[in-house]
Structures are given as C-alpha cells and as structure tokens.
Amino acid sequence: MPNFSYSRSVRELFPTVIAQAREAEAAGFDTAFVMDHFYQLPGIGEPDEPMLEAYTALAGLAASTQSIQLSALVTGNTYRNPAMLAKTVTTLDVVSGGRAVLGIGAGWFELEHRQFGYEFGTFTDRFERLGEALEIIVPMLRGQRPTFEGKWYRTEGAINEPRIRDDLPILIGGSGEKKTFAYAARFADHLNVICNASELPRKLDALDARCAEIGRDRSTLETSFLAFVMIDEDGDRARRLQRDFLLARGIDLSALDEDERAAATDRQFVGDPDDVAEQIASRVLDRGIDGVIINLVANGHEPGIVELAGRTLGGLVRH
16 A cells, blocks of 8 residues: 545545455455555655654554555565564564564665655665564564674664564565565565566566575575556556556656556556556566565555456466
C-alpha cells in the first residue's frame, strides 16, 4: 500500500487501509506491505501527502486480519537502533500470531533523514550500517543474545523475549548487485528486487554470483519483483489511470518516442486482467523471478481492485 492519499477525511484513512488488507487476505495474497517512510516518495506524490508510520500501522492491521503476513517494504535501517528493531518486529510477530516478516534495506530518502534529524551519511556508511545491523538483528530473531562491537552499533548480550518462533522470515529489498545481493545471500530468506523489468536477467545473474561466492544454493533464496500495476476490468480505464498518473508527474506518454515510452513504463503493468497477467508472466516470471509484490498505486483503495489483482495474478505464482 504505497499511497494514503484517498481524498477522504483522516478519520476514514485507516479504515480504508484495513479494507485493502482484508481484501488482500481474502484474495489469497501472501503478505500486506506498507512503506517505512515519513513522507510520500518522489515519483508517487509530494512529501506532504499522507504517510503512516509503518510499525504502528502494521500493528493495527495485525488486529484487523487473521492470516495474511505483515511487513514493511522495506524498513529503513537508519531509522531505528537494530536491537530495538528486532524487538519491534518480534512484538509484531507476537501480536499477529506469527505473521510478521522483517523487510529491511539500507535507507535512501535524504529529505526525510535531514528533516527528521536522522544521520544520512554516505552510500558506503549506510551499507556498513546495514551489515552491522543484520549481525545484531538476525541472532536476536533466532533467540540468541548477541554481543557485538562495531563502527556504528554495539550490543551486550541483547535479550529478545518473548518470541513465538525462531524462524521469522527476513526479506531484504533493493537493487544493489554487490552489497544488497551479498547481504541477501548471507542473511535473507527472500530478496525483493527493485529495478526495471528489463534489467531482471542481469540482476538474477548477479544474485547467482553472490550466492555462489558463499556456497549458498540459490534455490533456497526466494525472489520477488516490485511491480506498479494499474488494472481494471476495463483496460481502457486502466490505461487512462496510467496516463493520468504519469501526467501528474510531468510525463506525457503521447509526447515520447517508443524507446522513451518503454523506459518510462518499464516497471508498470497496465490493462485489463488478461493484459496484466500476460505482462507479468512474460516480463517478470518467465525471467526467473519467483513472485511479485504489487503497488496498486492508482486505484488500489477502490473496493474490488485488490481482489481483481489477486484473482489475476494468483494462478501465475501458485503451483
């Protein structure tokens, strides 16, 4: 759920979020995700558009759903002390009855770091911090009591109780073929690849290499692709939604040549159910990705759209 700008009163906002999560659960989706951001992201909206704090929202969804997994896509490592994050996601797991997933990444949105007072640092700093954080978080999720002294973080026999389980799933999200994929190969159960669809073959080759470097069987690391889906029973309406979404961001598809249009829409899958199913199959799944995480950025809050997407895509990824 990448968007909380529903043109409704604030009192109606979270009931709409709950409705989407319940619809996703009924439609057979594995996991409901919210973003871990304080401001709306460039490319989706303006910074002052509505944005909920991730783990508070996920706790609310835990109390409002029964079976769907719950996660941030992805937690910004820079926003929380790693031992506290381990405690937070473990508490979400307890509250939800064993449905939490830890999605985590290095953090990247400089504006909210600066305005909220979090240290942003360099690219190298953020990935060093993520690596150190995982050295603390992973043992704590597994019931161990890590003592760690690093450049950025330290712990001393950190205790994480209570826990329902010792195998809470870890999802790493990002596009970095060297650092992010190496952390995924070492620590994660799942890698969410964020890139243009046309880049997937190269990304998967890089992931194969990172797994080989540490002797991990690549088949033990699930993968997914983050897709922007604009779907409607009326394919023309879906394409209008795409056009309007891009126009609001200064992109006029009618003014672009073929190559420019392809580049502007490389992460987008648009049309009626048959259109979207064919596009996801040919551009994502046939390239070796295991599943998809979808942003229904234009109309996901409309009743029935999440169910339509689940009905369209579920058969593609279940065997």
